[in-house]
Amino acid sequence: MIHGKIGSDGPQYIVLLRLRRFYREMKRNLKKITAFILCMVLTVCAAFATNSGSINALAANQPYVEAEDFVGLKDAFADYFKIGVAMPAVDNWYNSDSTRTQSVKKIFNSLTTENEFKPDSNFNSSSETLYKAGNGGNGMLKFCDENGIKMRYHVLVWHSQINASIFGKDFKATSAGKVTNDANSTLDEDSLVDRDTLLDRLKTYIYGAMEYVYSNGYADTVYAFDVVNEAVDEGKDDGLRRSYWYKIIGPDFLYFAFLYAREAEMTYAKQYAADYGLDPAGDLSSITPKLFYNDYNEWFPARVNIIIDFTTKRVYNENQSVVKSFAIKEGGDGTMLGDGLIDGIGMQGHLSDTQNIDQYISALEKYNEAVGEVQITELDVGCTHHDENRWFYQAKFYYELFSRLVAAKESGVNLSSVTLWGLSDSMTWRSGDDPLVLNGDLSKKAAYDAMLLAAEKKEFTLTLADTMQNMADIEMTFEPYKEGSATVYYKPKTAGFYPRGTGHQPKLEMAPRVNHTPDAFIGYSVVCERAEQDATMMMEASKFSGKNVTFTAYVKTTDKVVRIGLETGETIPLKEVAAGDDEWHVISLNFDVPEGLNSVYVYFETDGNADLYVDDVSMIYTRDGEEPAPVVADENEGSSGTEVTDKSGSDDNTVTAAPNENSASDDASQNGTGSNASADNSKANDGNAADGNAGGSKDKSITRGAIAVAIVAALAGVVVYFLKKREKKQG
Numbered sequence: 157m158i159h160g161k162i163g164s165d166g167p168q169y170i171v172l173l174r175l176r177r178f179y180r181e182m183k184r185n186l187k188k189i190t191a192f193i194l195c196m197v198l199t200v201c202a203a204f205a206t207n208s209g210s211i212n213a214l215a216a217n218q219p220y221v222e223a224e225d226f227v228g229l230k231d232a233f234a235d236y237f238k239i240g241v242a243m244p245a246v247d248n249w250y251n252s253d254s255t256r257t258q259s260v261k262k263i264f265n266s267l268t269t270e271n272e273f274k275p276d277s278n279f280n281s282s283s284e285t286l287y288k289a290g291n292g293g294n295g296m297l298k299f300c301d302e303n304g305i306k307m308r309y310h311v312l313v314w315h316s317q318i319n320a321s322i323f324g325k326d327f328k329a330t331s332a333g334k335v336t337n338d339a340n341s342t343l344d345e346d347s348l349v350d351r352d353t354l355l356d357r358l359k360t361y362i363y364g365a366m367e368y369v370y371s372n373g374y375a376d377t378v379y380a381f382d383v384v385n386e387a388v389d390e391g392k393d394d395g396l397r398r399s400y401w402y403k404i405i406g407p408d409f410l411y412f413a414f415l416y417a418r419e420a421e422m423t424y425a426k427q428y429a430a431d432y433g434l435d436p437a438g439d440l441s442s443i444t445p446k447l448f449y450n451d452y453n454e455w456f457p458a459r460v461n462i463i464i465d466f467t468t469k470r471v472y473n474e475n476q477s478v479v480k481s482f483a484i485k486e487g488g489d490g491t492m493l494g495d496g497l498i499d500g501i502g503m504q505g506h507l508s509d510t511q512n513i514d515q516y517i518s519a520l521e522k523y524n525e526a527v528g529e530v531q532i533t534e535l536d537v538g539c540t541h542h543d544e545n546r547w548f549y550q551a552k553f554y555y556e557l558f559s560r561l562v563a564a565k566e567s568g569v570n571l572s573s574v575t576l577w578g579l580s581d582s583m584t585w586r587s588g589d590d591p592l593v594l595n596g597d598l599s600k601k602a603a604y605d606a607m608l609l610a611a612e613k614k615e616f617t618l619t620l621a622d623t624m625q626n627m628a629d630i631e632m633t634f635e636p637y638k639e640g641s642a643t644v645y646y647k648p649k650t651a652g653f654y655p656r657g658t659g660h661q662p663k664l665e666m667a668p669r670v671n672h673t674p675d676a677f678i679g680y681s682v683v684c685e686r687a688e689q690d691a692t693m694m695m696e697a698s699k700f701s702g703k704n705v706t707f708t709a710y711v712k713t714t715d716k717v718v719r720i721g722l723e724t725g726e727t728i729p730l731k732e733v734a735a736g737d738d739e740w741h742v743i744s745l746n747f748d749v750p751e752g753l754n755s756v757y758v759y760f761e762t763d764g765n766a767d768l769y770v771d772d773v774s775m776i777y778t779r780d781g782e783e784p785a786p787v788v789a790d791e792n793e794g795s796s797g798t799e800v801t802d803k804s805g806s807d808d809n810t811v812t813a814a815p816n817e818n819s820a821s822d823d824a825s826q827n828g829t830g831s832n833a834s835a836d837n838s839k840a841n842d843g844n845a846a847d848g849n850a851g852g853s854k855d856k857s858i859t860r861g862a863i864a865v866a867i868v869a870a871l872a873g874v875v876v877y878f879l880k881k882r883e884k885k886q887g
């Protein structure tokens with residue numbers, strides 16, 4: 157749109173002519189070129205597929221996994237609470253037969269529209285009711301109605317995602333003199349309506365929304381309304397956010413919102429009862445959705461107090477002195493709860509896998525005790541681990557949280573629904589955190605199975621291996637690499653290196669120009685800077701639990717001995733090498749990593765407190781039916797008089813004592829020790845390490861090269877295509 161028009165003459169045309177000549181020459185080879193391009197594109201796809209750590213990178217046309225064989229979460233938790241999902245409107249709600257909608261039907265029995273019933277989607281100043289349901293929300297409600305799925309209607313009153321014109325005189329709010337719809341901007345005070353006008357609009361809008369629900373036959377599909385969302389600001393003296401609702405009406409906008417919602421549903425339940433086959437004078441509870449207050453971070457003690465205060469203690473309307481209404485409970489005390497206007501508290505629950513569950517459950521219990529019903533309205537659990545433990549800890553958290561929710565329910569907490577805020581990790585507002593229980597392709601994550609275990613009150617039996625999504629060797633040169641057009645530099649943490657020790661912690665850094673990697677452009681290693689012997693470092697290796705691996709690393713220090721071993725909760729020494737000459741020495745061995753561990757680290761330590769450099773680390777796991785990768789000999793052996801020393805006996809003992817020990821553990825230490833190791837060493841002595849490591853970087857350059865070639869080829873393809881098209885036109 158901003159491109160200038162390209163003229164028919166000038167330099168572009170000359171380029172075109174040349175390209176055309178090029179095209180004619182190449183035309184004869186068109187088939188070959190096409191095949192080549194296809195090949196390259198496939199190569200690139202394959203490269204991305206193998207390198208991609210996240211399923212989110214799936215191509216748009218990647219087939220989704222069908223949920224047909226899943227145990228639905230709704231069924232697993234049927235005895236406890238509804239399990240809901242928040243979804244955006246997608247263009248196929250209307251035929252409701254996509255894999256996504258099939259997944260929703262199979263797994264969930266409650267749905268929340270992500271945006272479609274927020275005020276800005278439905279507020280309409282030219283409508284008499286100020287309300288006009290958008291197509292998206294309407295389609296989703298219809299889908300729910302037709303498929304026996306219940307809906308949480310989210311949300312009637314919110315400070316955000318609302319058209320600012322609702323606050324403006326003649327429905328025109330201005331900011332710095334200009335008409336605006338943005339309620340987050342600072343609105344000019346003289347453009348705003350007075351309290352009574354806004355109360356009137358609030359009432360009209362809420363009645364409009366309710367009438368839409370009732371008159372369209374959805375009052376038995378919607379089971380809860382979020383009447384007000386996010387009114388708390390614990391930084392304010394009365395704990396309430398200074399929204400325009402608050403600024404214009406005052407703190408009792410909360411009371412009025414709930415009052416109007418209750419009035420409207422009581423009115424329309426009677427009016428439309430017959431449409432639902434009910435007697436207007438009888439029990440209308442099946443078409444009277446519950447009214448909820450919903451907020452975030454509600455486990456913060458300050459927020460717990462504020463919310464309980466304004467929903468149950470604050471007196472807005474003593475003896476109906478401010479407003480009289482048929483909807484106010486007889487003998488009401490002027491509070492929202494005492495006047496019978498609020499039914500429950502919704503807790504959003506945007507959590508991480510390190511959230512304090514006790515605190516969350518404690519808040520849930522307090523709200524339940526205060527108001528009588530709670531729902532978890534927006535649950536997602538972000539991963540905090542960036543290594544192979546990612547899915548394990550998330551699954552464990554889901555398990556623990558849902559076990560506690562089940563227990564809370566059984567102990568009398570009236571928890572009526574739990575909604576996951578998104579269908580999959582590619583349909584979430586927290587995409588980097590992968591917070592949900594389905595992958596982007598709708599396959600189950602470990603967290604899904606963890607929820608099932610919690611529902612069935614089974615023990616958490618998932619191991620790290622069960623939660624792994626892909627398995628790959630570790631091969632690190634610590635050299636910068638390209639990711640797209642960006643150059644990525646390792647940091648110790650991104651390389652999976654962490655401080656270890658019980659006293660003063662070491663400082664871990666990337667060390668430029670202290671390098672073992674052959675032909676490195678700059679040459680980096682990772683260095684552990686230490687003030688005491690206890691300050692050491694360790695490398696994440698958890699994904700190898702239960703695997704046989706060949707581990708190789710190059711180490712350099714002025715201390716005399718470098719030792720490595722496993723940190724698994726227990727310390728398992730593996731091997732030591734003599735050093736002390738500030739040259740690079742290899743430490744390489746094959747061993748079995750014990751099974752069933754949650755976390756495994758390879759530690760590096762020395763007999764002193766000198767800085768320790770590590771470079772060219774590889775950890776190659778042995779594939780089923782294949783030989784282990786060979787161990788690598790010390791390049792300096794002989795020449796510098798360095799000796800590889802193994803404490804076979806003690807190694808054996810320690811490794812055998814590891815959790816879930818098996819006979820293979822013995823083989824492990826034997827493989828890496830004594831004469832076996834020496835034999836392997838001499839075998840691997842020529843070419844060995846350099847090859848091994850260069851292999852890693854060679855692969856990377858091949859991939860990079862392939863990408864570059866493919867991009868050039870693809871560009872050439874595009875040019876050829878357009879020239880062909882152009883020629884056809886002209887011809």
Ligand SMILES: [Ca+2]
Binds near residue numbers: 633676679681771772
């Ligand atoms: Ca290096």
